[in-house]
Amino acid sequence: xxxxxxxxxxxxxxxxxxxxxxxxxxxxxxxxxxxxxxxxxxxxxxxxxxxxxxxxxxxxxxxxxxxxxxxxxxxxxxxxxxxxxxxxxxxxxxxxxxxxxxxxxxxxxxxxxxxxxxxxxxxxxxxxxxxxxxxxxxxxxxxxxxxxxxxxxxxxxxxxxxxxxxxxxxxxxxxxxxxxxxxxxxxxxxxxxxxxxxxxxxxxxxxxxxxxxxxxxxxxxxxxxxxxxxxxxxxxxxxxxxxxxxxxxxxxxxxxxxxxxxxxxxxxxxxxxxxxxx
Amino acid sequence: xxxxxxxxxxxxxxxxxxxxxxxxxxxxxxxxxxxxxxxxxxxxxxxxxxxxxxxxxxxxxxxxxxxxxxxxxxxxxxxxxxxxxxxxxxxxxxxxxxxxxxxx
Numbered sequence: 509x510x511x512x513x514x515x516x517x518x519x520x521x522x523x524x525x526x527x528x529x530x531x532x533x534x535x536x537x538x539x540x541x542x543x544x545x546x547x548x549x550x551x552x553x554x555x556x557x558x559x560x561x562x563x564x565x566x567x568x569x570x571x572x573x574x575x576x577x578x579x580x581x582x583x584x585x586x587x588x589x590x591x592x593x594x595x596x597x598x599x600x601x602x603x604x605x606x607x608x609x610x611x612x613x614x615x616x617x618x619x620x621x622x623x624x625x626x627x628x629x630x631x632x633x634x635x636x637x638x639x640x641x642x643x644x645x646x647x648x649x650x651x652x653x654x655x656x657x658x659x660x661x662x663x664x665x666x667x668x669x670x671x672x673x674x675x676x677x678x679x680x681x682x683x684x685x686x687x688x689x690x691x692x693x694x695x696x697x698x699x700x701x702x703x704x705x706x707x708x709x710x711x712x713x714x715x716x717x718x719x720x721x722x723x724x725x726x727x728x729x730x731x732x733x734x735x736x737x738x739x740x741x742x743x744x745x746x747x748x749x750x751x752x753x754x755x756x757x758x759x760x761x762x763x764x765x766x767x768x769x770x771x772x773x774x775x776x777x778x779x780x781x782x783x784x785x786x
Numbered sequence: 787x788x789x790x791x792x793x794x795x796x797x798x799x800x801x802x803x804x805x806x807x808x809x810x811x812x813x814x815x816x817x818x819x820x821x822x823x824x825x826x827x828x829x830x831x832x833x834x835x836x837x838x839x840x841x842x843x844x845x846x847x848x849x850x851x852x853x854x855x856x857x858x859x860x861x862x863x864x865x866x867x868x869x870x871x872x873x874x875x876x877x878x879x880x881x882x883x884x885x886x887x888x889x890x
Contacts, residue, residue, distance in 0.1 A: 550873055567789055574797035577804075579832065584796050586839055594792035598799065600831070601792075605800035607828040610821070612807020621808065630805040686881030689855035692839035693876030696856060699832040700863040702825075711826045712833035719834030723842055735834030739826035743819070 536644060536652045543636050544660025547578070551665040553690035554581055555672020560682040561589035565673050572669035576662065577634045579698055580605045582691045583732070592729025600732045611638035618642065618650045632658030635698060707742055714738035851888070855880030 551572060558568040563585055571581045580601035587597035612633045618641060621629050632654065640657045644650040679685055703709050715738035722731035840856045841847055858879035862872040 547869055550870065553873060553877070563789060567793055570793055571796075575793070575800050577800050579828075579835075580796060580800055583831070583835055584792060586835070588789060588792060590842075590845060594788040595795060598792045598795035600835075601796040602799035602803070604828060604831050604835075605796075605803045607824060608800065609803040609807035610824045612804055613810065614807075616808045626808050627805065630808050631801065633804040633807060684881065684884065686851070686855055686877040686879070686884065689840075689852045689859075689876040689880035690873055692836045692852065692856055693859040693873045695832045695836040695839070696859050696876075697863060697869055697872045699829065699836060700860075702829050702832070707822075708826060708829045711829045715830035715833040716837040719838050720841060720847065723838055724845065724847060728845060732831060732834050732838065736827060736830045738830040738834075739823055742826060743822055 532646075532649060533652055536640075536649045537656050539643070540640050540653045540656035541660055543640055544657050544664060547636050547661060547665070550578070550690070550694060551668030552672040552675075553687060553694070554578065554585075554665075555669040555674070556676045556679065556682055556687045557582065557672075557691050558585045558669075559673045559676030560688065561585045563588065565670075568673040569666065569670055572666045575601070575605075576631055576665065577605050577608060578665075578694060579635075582694055586691055587729040587732070590728035592727065596727070596729035596733070600729055603733070603736055607635075608633050608638075611635070614638070615641055615650075615654065618644075618647065619654060620647065629654070629658075632662065634658075634661070636661055707746060710746075711738045711742045714742060851880045851883035852876075854883045 554572065555568055558571065558581075559565070563571075571584065575581050575584070583604050584597050584601040587600050588594075592600075612630065615633060615638060619629070637654050637657045640653040641650045644653050676682060679687070682688060699712065703712060715735040718738060719731050719735040722734055726734070836856070840852050841849060843850070855876040855878075859872045859876040862875045867875070
């Protein structure tokens, strides 16, 4: 997809991208289209995965149209395939979608959307639109980036979902093509940029242990929900450790380099939007 | 039918989360504890989901070609490859390992 975008770029004189408002706008649009196209295409993987999990064509398309947040969709389909009850599966998908509320909060201050537009704009508040929008320096750029990324992504995600779901039958056993690896790879790609802090890495490690350890003994979908408890558990443990260190200063031998007094809390609040994924 | 219930619940819940973020007064989600929890929650979920979908087939743990595929994806992520390249690496390596008959 990038060649197309680059061709468009060739038609411009090789000036600095920030020289005029028009060039600025074009740069934003190019960024937004790049992200939209790249991620939109992974909708194909979702369509195939959903079909492989036994979800019907209308159901698969309904997910991409109305849920429209990739990680939750993959999680729901995976949980249903693993035999989770509908509400357990939906709970896992919902908890993944909660992060979009946090994006929305940050985008609200950047975009300053009129009240009437919010219900429509809300549907577009996802990882990718947040990543592009938060990278802009002006409100105009943020609005253009948000809109172009959101619309491109919505159109392509739904189109490729449909193609993937339709094509899954022709592909036969999706495992032959390795397409069952697409779902976890999407999760990993979303997770990777979040692992910058020691709190995040500890949470991930604990969640993996819980998720795998409980998988054979609990019904489908439940282990993931319990693994989510790794987040409050790590916060609680670190909070307690910091308080202890506050009480008896100088005994921080067991924690080593990662949590110098006072840094633990700040690093944990640094959030990440997956902007590397471009 | 039960799949439609799951889809409806997910769609409503996810949309509500998105709209909430755009609509709540700033102070609420900005509280440090909430902020940190919201940051770490997807980390826990994504990590657990990645591990489960890589090392299981429905309800049982197993080690198969997907592990190699996810290894390839991890390498691509370390090399800061674009999103699509990461996914493609996972799919292609998994398929290749299966085609070569090294794994189920």
